[in-house]
Amino acid sequence: MRPREFDHDDVLRIAFDQFWRKGVRGTSLSDIARDAGVQRGSLYNAFGSKEALFLSAYERYASEYLAAIQKALSAGSLRQRLDAFFDVTIENMCAGSPPRGCPTTRGLMELGPAEGEGLDENARxxxxxxxxxxxxxxxxxxxxxxxxxxxxxxxxxxALHIATVTRGLALIERAFGDESKLRVIAAHTVDLMLGEVDAQSAMRSG
Amino acid sequence: MRPREFDHDDVLRIAFDQFWRKGVRGTSLSDIARDAGVQRGSLYNAFGSKEALFLSAYERYASEYLAAIQKALSAGSLRQRLDAFFDVTIENMCAGSPPRGCPTTRGLMELGPAEGEGLDENARxxxxxxxxxxxxxxxxxxxxxxxxxxxxxxxxxxALHIATVTRGLALIERAFGDESKLRVIAAHTVDLMLGEVDAQSAMRSG
DNA sequence: ATATGTTTTTGACATGATGTCAAAAACGCG
DNA sequence: CGCGTTTTTGACATCATGTCAAAAACATAT
Known part of the structure; x- marks a missing residue:
């Protein structure tokens, strides 16, 4: 058994950083290999394919992200929880310069409904x-x-509605790159859920 | 002036059909050229690049789609209009087998936030x-x-909220491929907008 | 210590994609 | 009938993914 010369997790972090910044399509294994100081062939040996490498890196991210969401949703009033949920979500999308966007949304559109017949079920x-x-x-x-x-x-x-809005926010971010717009939509969504809009407009009209 | 040997619009239709079915990334100019009975070089000569070809094809689609949306939103009660809006939207996403998804959403994630530095402003x-x-x-x-x-x-x-939900629906479609789920979300969104949910729950609890 | 076996590394190779370019072809027009 | 302009065509360069076999490096058994 010849030992591996690179750290598995280091590569995953480096790879995901690149995937996040440049997209899966825009990142080549040569890029990652150079950045990680690893031979391209070694990546194939260790991960199998570009998509598999992305998936490994993605799952690492997903578990962290999910933990952050869970934490945000577990303290305070319902309004505070939902506000915190959207806060984490929007922070996640808008971090970096230029903003990195949402990896899940991007990945789903880049890999999920893959080309031709062989759609990538694992990714989806x-x-x-x-x-x-x-x-x-x-x-x-x-x-x-x-x-x-x-x-x-x-x-x-x-919950399904909020999840849908959350995905929609990722698109709004890509299209307009305007974080404040995301915040407005998020706040409005929370208000909608909590009935504040109707209460307010009822007060106004009453 | 040597005349062009192919019909510009035919190529746009053929190209968009492929882009829609297989994604921009999953469609090669060779595919389109073969399908259209045109030489690959001619496409470059006529359109400049794959992305430019996609954009031309996309704008053709966008104007048609927008017209359908406009028609849906212009007759009947507000509820009927919103229902029709979502109907057109969901039909559009779920048409074809396998469902083609939403070209705007997909394109925005495939092309909008392009690789590295040179993000494609035209596409976005x-x-x-x-x-x-x-x-x-x-x-x-x-x-x-x-x-x-x-x-x-x-x-x-x-309106921004509904637009966001609409984008989110495209992701739900890709992730779950479940049209009925989209319909449920759409119906709920309309109810939310029109205050029916609160009215109903008020009736239930009152 | 040495041989063996297993896994990683490495570089070459195959394939297919985008995009460029120059030469040839086809047509309108003076 | 030639001239000029545009399209076509095929060759080429570059870069991507992915495969493969040979070489290298280590663990382990003898």
Whole structure:
């Protein structure tokens, strides 16, 4: 057994950083190999393919990201939780210069519905899995909120709605690069969930 | 002046069909050239680059799509208009087998935030433009609805919210490939906009 | 210590993509 | 009938992914 000459996790971090900044399509294995001081062939030997390397790097990211979401959704009033959720989400998308965007959204569009016949099921599953988990966490938060009387909608569909908005934010970010717009949408979404908009407009019109 | 041997619009239609089915990344100019019965070099001569060809094809699509959206948003009650809007949107995403997804969303993630430094401003602008126009049409519909007493929220932010949900739907489609889920989210969004959810839950709890 | 076996590394190779370029071809027009 | 302009065509350069076999490096058994 000849020992590996590079650190597996180092490569994953370096690779994901590049994937995040330049997209999966815009990052070549030569780039990563140079950055990591590894031979290109070694990456193939260790990970199998570019997509597999991306997936490994992505899953590393996903678990960290999910932990951050979970933490954000687990303290304070429901409004505070949802605000914190969107805060983490938007921070994540807008970090870096230029902003790196959302890796899940980008990856889903770059890899998920792959070319021709052979769609990459593993990639699609990884992305879908993160989205499902986030939706689950949202649903838990909403259910708790409902139990505490902070929310009077249906947790399941509302969680799905918020998850959808979250994905939409990633597109708004790419199209307009305007973080403040994301914040406005997020705040409005929380208001919608918590019925504040209707209450306010009822007050205005009443 | 030697005359062109192929029809410009035919090529655009053929190209967009391929881009739509296989993604920009997954479609090579050789594919398009073969399908269109044209030499690859002729495409470069006529369009300049793959991205430029995609953009030409995309703008053709965008104007048609926008017209369909506009039509959907211009008849009946506000609820009917929003329902029709989502109907057109979801039909558009789920058409084809396998479903082709949303070209705008996909293109924005494939081309908009391009690799490295040189992000493709033209592409990003084209996608952002469609999103802006759709948001504008939504805002008009909501404003009219507000004037007729069918809506009591703020048209501007609500239109942005719906546009965001619309983008999110494209991701849901890619991740889960479940059209019914899209319909549920769309219906819920309309209900949210029109205050039906709160009214219903108020009735339930009252 | 030495031989063996297993895994990694390394470089060459195959394939296919984008994009460029110059030469040839085809047409309108003076 | 030639002239000039544009398109076509094929060759070429470059770069990407991915494969493969040979060489290298270490663990382990004898």
């Amino acid at each position: 599953k990884a992305f879908a899995d993160l989205m499902t988990r986030i939706t689950g966490l949202l649903q838990d938060a909403l259910s708790e909120g409902a139990a505490r009387g902070e929310f009077n909608g249906a947790p399941e569909i509302s | 602008k084209a996608f952002a433009d469609l999103m802006t126009r759709i948001t504008g049409l939504l805002q008009d519909a909501l404003s009219e609805g507000a004037a007729r007493g069918e809506f009591n929220g703020a048209p501007e932010i609500s």
